Amino acid sequence: MSIATESAGETRTMNMIQAINSALDVAMGRDDATVVLGEDVGFFGGVFKATEGLQKKYGKTRVFDTPISENGIIGVAVGMATYGLRPIPEIQFADYIYPGLDQLVSEAARLRYRSAGEFTAPITVRTPFGGGIFGGQTHSQSPEALFAHVSGLKTVIPSNPYDAKGLLIAAIEDNDPVIFFEPKRIYNGPFDGHYDRPVSPWSRFAESAVPDGYYTVPLGKAKLVREGDDVTILAYGTMVHVARGVIDETGIDAELIDLRTLVPLDVETIVASVRKTGRCVVVHEATRTGGFGAELSALVQEHCFHSLEAPVERVTGWDTPYPHSLEWAYFPGPVRLTEALKRVMQD
Amino acid sequence: MSIATESAGETRTMNMIQAINSALDVAMGRDDATVVLGEDVGFFGGVFKATEGLQKKYGKTRVFDTPISENGIIGVAVGMATYGLRPIPEIQFADYIYPGLDQLVSEAARLRYRSAGEFTAPITVRTPFGGGIFGGQTHSQSPEALFAHVSGLKTVIPSNPYDAKGLLIAAIEDNDPVIFFEPKRIYNGPFDGHYDRPVSPWSRFAESAVPDGYYTVPLGKAKLVREGDDVTILAYGTMVHVARGVIDETGIDAELIDLRTLVPLDVETIVASVRKTGRCVVVHEATRTGGFGAELSALVQEHCFHSLEAPVERVTGWDTPYPHSLEWAYFPGPVRLTEALKRVMQD
Amino acid sequence: MTGRNLPPLSLHIPEPDFRPGDEVDYSDFEMPVAGAVARPATETAPAAIRDMSYVMIRVLDDEGRAQGMWDPRLAPETLLKMLRSMALTRAFDDRLYRAQRQGKTSFYMKCTGEEATSVAAAHALAYDDMCFPSYRQQGLLIARDWPIVDMINQIYSNRADRLKGRQLPIMYSAREANFFSISGNLTTQYPQAVGWAMASASRGDTRIAAAWCGEGSTAEGDFHSAMTFAAVYRAPVILNVINNQWAISSFSGFAGAEATTFAARAIGYGIAGLRVDGNDALAVYAATQWAADRARNNHGPTLIEHFTYRAEGHSTSDDPTKYRSADEGVKWPLGDPIARLKKHVIGLGIWDEERHAAMDKELAEMVRAAQKEAEKNGILADGLKQSFDSMFEDVFEVMPDHLRDQQKQMLEERRAAGI
């Protein structure tokens, strides 16, 4: 974590929504080129309330609702960015980003390269992703792997309020297009995967202590959540908390790494850890085949082959659409992770 | 290869375009529910001539041009399929599929599941992909990894005329949506990556002997192109030929597997080979990070961990957009593959 | 830029007339006169009837009398059946909304105030015409007498849910009722309906297709694809836009309503466009019938804008008091579709208040009974009701090895956990 020299202000207790809202507020206050746009983000403040109060504070030409057109939202954001603004479009659910994919993949991500730097698209696309809220097939997806495969795009996924704010400000200030996935299941509190137990609010956790003012968490740096000797767990978003829960319950001495940014990836931190532990489990909610876990597994065995004492295991969602009522059978929860850890540890 | 009992007719010499054209012809002749649609596929017969003669033979309501809207092409194809037709849409270049991605990913691929089998979308999306023709950024991409990550979609990539025809007929007959990537670089002849040498036409190769009539090559079965003892090369599309060329040149005793179908994947054949050779190199043109090579690498180390004598290597395009003039520096050609094989063999 | 004596540009951001707390005043609203719009012959070229996109077809006047050329002159049993289906739709919505509020399931969406736009349309279509609905057309299923217990099973994701608990509540699929599987992704059904209609036409069939989307959803690229393909191939399809003024918290101005009507979108493509009072069941019926006749006689597609009002919140996840004046719905100048049709049939002498009250009671009871019946098969809140095996089915027609392996892993996992 790098706290800018400038005072980050007083520290308050925030959940992730509040932290994201605060990040937007800080970024908008500092740079009047920032613009927030998306479905229902204006007067209403967004269906998850992430943009609440911003229209009132910064005016309708800087925070506004859009037509229901993800293609249009990202397309005009790219155009605004080429003018010199710094748009922060919201896609209401990551499941709805596909109609706008071409503008992100073929345009925003490629613009700097194809124009040799003449034009750039410093946009930050915020979008809630992931399951665990009984949202059914189209409010639960984790499509991060599609974006991580696209050169020219940065992919960021915070797992707690402090990081969410610091990473979001860093993303907005970054001169490249960033997709910022917000794990909606943990907006209000970290979720350890025990869906049958009450969720603790963020206020009970240290990461909810968030400075009021400006600070950044740099893109491309993973976070060592917990040191351990026996196995490395690579996770991001909600799964960081599931992993933490399993470590607490099982007493396995795992080293837990929160990747925070998938592209660019902090390979150094990953490799150092796996070389130490000799074992690795990769965790994500997305479907397994071609998920980002495959990339992590490939990288780990490329860099740590001679240290590995067991195959890298992937703990993921199944290769099915996200089912509504069988959500907890789909979700890679504590049982699936524990079983995988056991397998890896006994090898 | 499974040749159906029904006579496959006489065998002729075909290049890949002719084989694909023949597959369409055979499929349309056998089932009047098949329909070909896409940009320029009608009177003109497609910009690569894959649909030549079909409109004349089967009429304008079964083979027709469309508006330039990949979203519309796939969207109406899904609708036609739910009526009971078997549409075969063409996307002119894989680089242009993104505007139609939502209809493929959220609709075609999910329809059977979400309706518990009430509605299905047996469409076969044909699209030329891959580089090597100085097509620049938007006529060269290999986006197969994006599709392989989507549950409910089959991903097929032929590497020669015989397979192209047999796989395409199998894809059209398949009751699930299939994306069929055609490696355009080898439409007219296999390409070993030596761009500075003349390309041999297909007629010089055994795989250009293609039966005139009906036969299928089953989806989900890889092909053992060459047996070998020292290392396994996993490839598909154009890269099969680059690998074959390198094997011939270097004399490395590699086992070469042409995957033919990425989803469902023939894991059995892969695992048997790597268990035997103890080494594995994965090859594709697509950008590395999050490419399908990551999945292959992950699977191999999951299944063959204790047989592996060296890390699985990935030989891929770089993580940049596809550059026009630096095409051959981007392309994973013989040098890159040879170097990787050397590394893997010496480990 | 600098040095030029030019006015500064300014960005226009639409703003609705009323926000929470505002006194709602519809006195600016120019009430279109019932019966005033002429009904063109169904073979009329779109170019000759562009003005239809700027007027509003209304049949029922303030007194509930049917007026003008668009009066579909329906038989009493049809009128009463429509009334009943609309009332059942409302009773169903009320009860299932409450079921969600009681925690019995995860989600629900009402169509209150918009019942005519699906129920009357369903009656004007043939049963075997194919419907491609959005999520607010439960009235289609109800009008087609689809068993409401089946709908409730789906809402509960219970053992009897034919969709095996895979879909969010209300995302029905009913092939037998020629009702397409609902998607969570807006407007995707639009080009699909056009494709279905193109297929029907290419086969020399007689069945046509109809699709529905909200006014907010017209901004999606799928809308444009559908309109373009429908125009190019003259597809036998009816494309309905339910303009209920709101898209979650965004008013219709964010879909372009400040500049023109949604029916006018049709003009851009050379398609026939109609604009109807969506709270007037007879107008909806008549417009649908006109468009269906047209399509069935190879005169091509029609876009119909149904002008109505979303009387309730967007869904159970929404709180409309946060962004609009509660007064809007109450004062909606075009009234309530059920009340208006009821007035009409009472005026015709084929119905009365007593029968209506009895029907409401009967329907409420019927929904209650269906709910009870459905609850025998479980409710979502009581935990997983689906067989776990089924999770891996229907991804493909034949389950491939990797899914079989994952299925096995899941079952072992559950065993390990003692579940």
Next chain:
Amino acid sequence: MTGRNLPPLSLHIPEPDFRPGDEVDYSDFEMPVAGAVARPATETAPAAIRDMSYVMIRVLDDEGRAQGMWDPRLAPETLLKMLRSMALTRAFDDRLYRAQRQGKTSFYMKCTGEEATSVAAAHALAYDDMCFPSYRQQGLLIARDWPIVDMINQIYSNRADRLKGRQLPIMYSAREANFFSISGNLTTQYPQAVGWAMASASRGDTRIAAAWCGEGSTAEGDFHSAMTFAAVYRAPVILNVINNQWAISSFSGFAGAEATTFAARAIGYGIAGLRVDGNDALAVYAATQWAADRARNNHGPTLIEHFTYRAEGHSTSDDPTKYRSADEGVKWPLGDPIARLKKHVIGLGIWDEERHAAMDKELAEMVRAAQKEAEKNGILADGLKQSFDSMFEDVFEVMPDHLRDQQKQMLEERRAAGI
């Protein structure tokens, strides 16, 4: 479906009037009279000028005289500058097309017959207005006096190519000329232009944006996004559709031209729409000027359909004789834009055949010289002219580790291979 006495449906598939070998006969073409269309005030509401989408603005009559209210009454130097830019564009196309045929580069695209649609538009815009072109608007750069040697360097992907050989030939980018980087993906520039215009408006700037796409490209979802957003926010943008009748091998009917005009798309959104003779430089200038005035005074966007003809193949990869009659272009009723403007200026007495012939010669020589100059920096066919290092630059602002590693690997690889 069965048992109903209904006609079978049939699917309409558009078919162009003429195919290879057909005798071309344009006698059905109703020639719009030059000067006949009235010019509305630039602040007129779109609803009041819907008819503009169905007529055609023409200024130059058959004798080359300027007629009617749309005559922009340009100064002689402007007229001659436009003529020169159009002629240069054509000379450039001819030579670079040949260069591709000679194997000097991989690809080329001409705009022959369509020069007015970009050159005259560029003259009617301010230099600092931002252009979002498609691939057939080289005339914009030439009208803005962008060095043609720079364009040729790009076409050759040579050492001096500012785009470092990364883009397909003709996919220029010229920020200094307010010319946006061309994308290979059709119509993506449309919403981008709207976004740029929205940004300019939100900043109180005075600069407007203009975008171009082909008639075939209007079918993409991006077109709809652009129109919707432009209408909703009243963006100061000019959206040009170059209707050159063909999209590779598909005639305009596959984009919807059988049903209506492309200018009429504007009506659907409540946007102002104009339709101009795209081979009449004065009409193009006048329409662009009208739209620019409108945008600059906060009256919102304009869609302009330029009715023209693609006189050559789609690109060097195309063979138009395979799908259309060669006669079409020859007999094109609206003539050639250069010949028509030439006739006009000769008629005005400010130009003559001799000067024109001399100019053509001079321009051909100029292009030849530029080509020679560019070839000093290499041509594509001679092998790689770019530094290999540069391949990994500009993916991101700062090169991340994984790209640095790959760059290293590539250099090692090349060393290993002795390259």
